[in-house]
Amino acid sequence: MTSDGPEPGQGRLALPDDAPSPPAPGRDGPRPAGPDRRVVRVVPDVAGIGREFDYSVPERFADQVAVGSVVRVDLNGRRVRGWVVADDVEAPPGVAVKDLARLTGVGPPADLVELSRWAAWRWAGRRRTFLVAASPPGRVASLPAPPPAPPTGVSVPPGPTAEAALAHERAVLRLPPAADRYALVVAALAATAADRDALVLCPSVAQARALAARLRRSGSPVACVAHDRPGTAAAGEWARAAAGGATVVGARAGAWAPVPRLGRVVVLDEHDEAYQEEGSPTWHARDVAVERALRAGVPALLVSPCPTLEALRWGTLVAPGRSEERRGWPALLLVDRREEDPAAGLLTEPLAALLREGGRVVCVVNRTGRSRLSACARCRELAACTECGGALAQGAEGDVLACTRCGTERPVVCAACGSTRFKVLRPGVSRLRDDLAALVGEDVDEVTATSEGTPRTRVVIGTEAALHRVDRADAVAFLDVDQELLAPRERAREQALALLARAARLVRGRAEHGRVLVQTRQPDDVVLQAALHADPDRVRAVEEATRVALGLSPFRAVALVSGAAADAYVAALGRPDGIEVQGGAGEWRLRAADHRVLCDALAAVERPPGRLRLEVDPLRS
Incomplete structure (x- = not known):
């Protein structure tokens, strides 16, 4: 997170060799810009073009065009959408300019237009990407009137820890998983200046909608800009946000929502990976939100049960007392498997006992299909690809072996001895679903990132996606947490602790008898000890030392x-x-x-x- 960026007037990207050139002058086309002609600068909504173009403003809508307006322009024989990013500019002498073809509607406010220039520099991307994110998800011809001020209600007491965090301009609040985030948001809104609005970000569309609905029921005016797809309703919420007078609630794209009178920024679960765009440019909603707060000179609050090192370097950490934090984490049951055969299965006796107790149980293992590693039952040869040597996995149907590295498929036959019988060494969720169903004597639902619908069964097995598809559980069991602890990623420890925190939120804290069972051959790992003792600081200390020594982000x-x-x-x-x-x-x-x-x-x-x-x-x- 940084406010560094290009100086004003810099950062205009070069035009690629294959990009369209400005249209040549014609009978009804461009004319040299004179002293009496108003000229604006436009970023066209065309992939691959990083250049900005100058256009003159026709008199018929001259009084409606401003920085951020969405327009249509003629570019290389096509009429395309674009955004006005600078007004009343001076075109170079002798340069031919065409009129704007049409004014489409309201677009991003001027502060977000300027922010897009910074973001393009910060994440080495095209400015167009960020202007799309900051634009309404549909045509907005005009903005509605701001809603009337709500009557003064009774706010939820924030508690001393949250109150201390809200007193800081740049605070990172370590809120235990079971703590009430709604109460914190209400307290943050109450602490925001009366003539200002807050921007609240959640890691998912579903969470943003749930929070917005709860705030509306309490009488607060809300604009929920979290949406799955463009449409009239989504554009209407964007317009309500742009009109002002409402708390703006959104997910990742909500970092670019219009808030004309920004008074405070709150980012819930700032550690969640959903805040970072997977495609290039890899912008992060948390960093965009705090940059907005910095530019507006207003407080920003980052909230997480396990704050990232990026957040901790940015703001002041406010943590609850040890007893309060312990109450906010559930009991952790460590199943030490160090003395067991490495080839032993994942259905252990402690897991079976947990399943027999009743209640809803979510089992997690981040391996899809039937198996991710197998060995021939006759000759014990590992199932490996004959093309590249990668491990062969069985899909959900189990009818073929597919290489996890190059994708080559072959029948379920041992390449060494021709046997068709294989022993599963690393089972996937499809195989485990069958085994669990046999163990508990009832149906078991399987959940992966590609699954549809909500699981209905008492016992659920899945990848980490299951932790987001189930609203509440009595227990969560990680069948092979070592896969997360030993993942070949720089942020493996942070990501593993985040998974445990997500599971903790499902089962709530110790007061509600929530339990998280973890099967491991590394019970002394710092991540597991941090969750066991409800002390995320243990991971922070180790991670910080490791990343400083290796020269890794954020250092x-x-x-x-x-x-x-x-x-x-x-x-x-x-x-x-x-x-x-x-x-x-x-x-x-x-x-x-x-x-x-x-x-x-x-x-x-x-x-x-x-x-x-x-x-x-x-x-x-």
Whole structure:
């Protein structure tokens, strides 16, 4: 998180070689810009174009065009959408300009238009990407009148810890998983200036809608900008937000929602990976939100049961007392499997006892299909790909073996001895669903990222997606948590603790007898000990020392460059001062002391033609 960026007037991206050129002058086309003609600068909504174009404003809608207006322009024989990003500019002498073809409607306010320039620099992307995110999800011709001020109601007492956090301009509140986040939001709204509005972000659309509905029932005017798809209703909520006078609630894209009188920013579960865009540019909603707060000079509050190092470097940590934090985490049952056969299955006696007690149980293992690793039952040869040597996995149907590395498929036959019988060493959720159903004697639902609908059975098995599809459970069981602890990712510890925190929220705290069962061969791992003792600081201390020593984010600014054009891009980058360049063959890692150095260097490079993926602050590297 940083407010560094290009100076005003800089940062205009170069036009790619294959981008359309400005139209040539014609009979009814462009004319030289005169002193009496108002000219605006437009970013066209066309992928691959990073250049801005100048257009003159016709008199018929001159009084309605402003920075942020959505317009239609003629560009290389096509009429395309665009955004006015600068008003009353001076076109270079002798340059022919065309009139704006049409005024489409209301677009992002001027502060978000300016923020898009910073974001394009910060995440090495096209400005268009962020203008799309900041635009209404449908045409908005005009804004409604702001709602009347609500009557003064009784706020929920925030408690001393939350009250202390709200007193800071830049605070990170470590709120235990079982704590009431709604009470915190209500307290934050009450602490916001009467003539100002708050922006509240949730990690998912469903959570944002639930929070907005609860606030509405309490009488608060709310604009919920969280939506699954564009449409009239979504555009109406965006217009209500842009009109002012309402609390704006959204998910990741909500970081770009219009809030004309911003008074406070609250980001719930700032650690959640859903806040970061998976596609390039890899912008992060948390960082956009706090940058808005910084520019507006208003308080920002980041909330999480296990704050990220990025958040902790940005703001002041406010944590509850030890007894309060322990009450907010459930009992953790550690099943130590160090003395068991490594090939033993995942259905242990402690798990069976938990299932027999009744109540809803969610079992988690992050492996899809029937198996992720198998061995021949006759000759004990591992099932490996004959093309690349990767492990062979069985899908949900179990009728083929597919390579997890190159995708090659073959029949379920041992390549060494021809046997068709295999022993599962690492079962997936499909195989475990069958085993669990046999164990409990009832149906078991399977949940993965591609599953549809809500699970209905008492016992549920799935990947971590199950933790987001089930609203409440009596117990959560991690059947193979070592897979998360040993994942080959820089943020593996943070991500593993976040999974445990999510499970803790499902079962609530100790007072409600919630339980999380964890099967592991590493019971002394710092992540498990942190959850066991309700002390996330243990992970923070280890993570911080590791990342400082290895020069990892957030103590170094990192970018990954990949794709067919990656080598050409890195060649054009060269070896500027302060940039470490590592890698090759289409995959490169760039590191610098801070984002100012890294992002300035990336902004100075013209993108070569071809597929290119730039990931600044990669989430899973």
